[in-house]
Amino acid sequence: MDEDYDELVSYLTPREETESMKRYQNTTSIPCPVCDEPFADLVIVTGQSTSLELSEPLDICVSRTSEQKPMLFTHQ
Structure with a gap:
């Protein structure tokens, strides 16, 4: 993964990891x-595919890592 991704993730709190995704919480209000x-x-979608179960409507921004893995930024 690229340096920007590594730096961003270093400021976030890990919350969940499965074979197909990783979820981090932004506890310090870092900008999207x-x-x-x-x-x-x-x-971050790490597998070929995954599904997300949303408990409430969210705005989502999408980007990709340098390895072309989708990154979803949720906004409440």
């Missing part, structure tokens, strides 16, 4: 690299 607003969680 897509829209510059603070985001709630970062979900």
Whole structure:
């Protein structure tokens, strides 16, 4: 993964990891690299596919790592 990704994840709190995804919580109000607003969680899809169960409607920004893995930034 690239340096920007490593630096971003180093500021986040790990919450969940499965074979197909990793989820981190933004406990320090870091701005989203897509829209510059603070985001709630970062979900990185590490497997071929995965599904997300959302308990509430969320705004989502999408980006990719240098390895082309989708990164979903959730906003509440």
